[in-house]
Amino acid sequence: MPLRLSVRALLATGLILLLTAAGLLLVAVRGAAASTPVDKKLSFTCPFPLIGLQKLDVEVKADFDIPKQPGGTLTTSGLNIAVTVPDKASRGLTLVGAASIEGTAAAGVTLVNGDAKPLPVKIPLNVAKTSIPPNGTFTTQATGSVPAIKLANPGKTTLTIGDFSTRLTPKKADGSFTGIGAFTSDCTLDPGQDPVLLSFDLANSTTTAYDYAVTGKTTIKALGATAPVTGGFGFTGNSAEQTFSGGPALDKAHAEFRLFGFLPGTADLVYTPAGPQTGELTATGFTAHSRFDLSLPQVTFFGMPVGGGPDCKTSSPATADLRTGEGFAMASGGTLTGTYTLPPLTGCGAFTGYLSSLVQGDGNTFDLALAPRALNR
Template sequence: MRKTRSLLAAGLACLVLPLAVPPADASTPMDKRLSFTCPFPLIGKQKLDVEVKASFEVPSAPGGTFTTADLTVAVTVPDKSTRGLALVGAASIEGTASAGVTLANGSLTLPLALPLTVAKTAVPASGAFTTQATGSVPPVRLPNAGRTTLTIGDFSTRLTPKKADGSFTGLGSFTSDCTLDPGQDPVLLSFDLGTSSHDYGVTGSTTLKALGATAPLTGSFTGFSPAFDRTRAEFKVLGFVPGTADLQFSPDGPQTGEPAGDGFVAHAKLALALPQVTLFGLPVADAGCRASAPIPVDLKTGSGFAPASGGPLSGEYPIPPLTGCGAFTAYLSSLLQGPGNTFALTLTAR
């Protein structure tokens, strides 16, 4: 009886496999074949061929959602396993699985547990038969531009053969773990998540509301990521004390966004450093003076923007309290921090 159970387990343990989405355009039906091997007592390793079909939606830009639909996994159960099922009186087979894949999107690495369900399938007296499993990948927001991959991993199945009257066979329910056969590409989906086909130069200004000052800005804008050159704002405290503040805005972490009409919205997160601040021409801040937290700003293209040539881009942002400025940190914070600061920019395609 132990040998019969092992033969049966060998044929059934691989009935469920994880999603295998091949590279393709969005909303396209897909079809891919893979093989997995499951080790079992007495009979050693068993291999089953699997056909996976699915359709999926790939976002056109960072910030969009990756979704999968119509996932079906068809496994051909060989005659050896069918005969093993017959020996224990099994008339049907059903079960579940927990499959592991890894989604990598730029700096994001996200393990996904994919639940799959093996539909109740009639077992013939002999010969091969096919069982179907269904499931889906949960929708995932992809925040980063660049190469995005979905890679297959190991999976575990929990299967239950039953008699014609619905009662359990001598096998009960059993769990088995399977691995992808070597020589197969584990990357099931790979694509470049676009940002923009254009690289822009930047000119414009930023207005610091609390200081009542404006500083010119130059730099570049690639994808959804701005890169500004160091600039200087000139201001007066109490209407007569002259001062200057050097400003350096730089990206802080992933920069995301999405298309909007003929343009886009960039969800920027910027670090702000103030490497030099003066009053009456004398330095009053240490070189490490900076904003104490990243600055979020939504930069939106305006009327007249065209991807091929560029156009206006603007946004409003807060300045958090400063840190690292030395003895005058609290005072300088009171001069700069607060909401209502703005970017008014022009993008020019390069």
């Protein structure tokens, strides 16, 4: 009889560990920051026949995506629940003829989204069939399908770990049941732990328009010329996604240069946006992804036109990542700088190849100053 009790006790310990894995699986399933890996360790207490309450430690790993604004969905991926079963349980399960163990579980968490009523969620889980060694530890894995949850309300949103239950079955090598049969246990989270797996503020998306006057300069490295730049920079930002649409709209610039260091020349420069202009807001300013065509409507040597025209422009758009500098503030403006590469020119007439050699290449720069137009009125 004492031996029989010991075997059952050991088996219960192994089952309880698996049960905890399933419970934590659900917990992991329900929470974490957007595209953020989560690794959480918690302890649960589970009652078992003959051996009473048992304390189990389980590790949960998962990746979670949270929506950027109300109306989006909370999703889970990469969930893995690992439970290490101790040597004592392995030996006990072996004594009753068990060669493997498998089963199911039901775990629960509570979702609170803004001022909405708390929503309890139960998730069915599967404990994968796991071979039991005659002695030593072994690790079980639990998985489950987690539905996406729509978060309709703004405000603080939390996922809180709850209790769980499991039903596991040890089996012999031939797949038949042992004398113990299936085992069921209901487990509770031990006190003194933080039950919140995920907590974040879900804000309503707001849009804000910004409009700046632009002054500064651009340098064409190959040409060895620097041209004054004026114009505007307008965009509309999305506070929830920290993105914006819009960008620079520059006036025609006029560059003066000297070929070979002494032959005077001029070039008109027209920067035309090519497609949608986008960017990201940051804690201190923003980064704009500017995409544009550069046109040269007129190029002169010694005051005489030698090329250019309405079709003279870069053969493909150029791009520049323009970043605000230190001390920039959305309300008061500041500096905006970036570099860009110019593709070869096309459509510039008989001197297209030569003119292209004067401007194409990398290392070109923008050095701009932005001032809110409202401050200039």
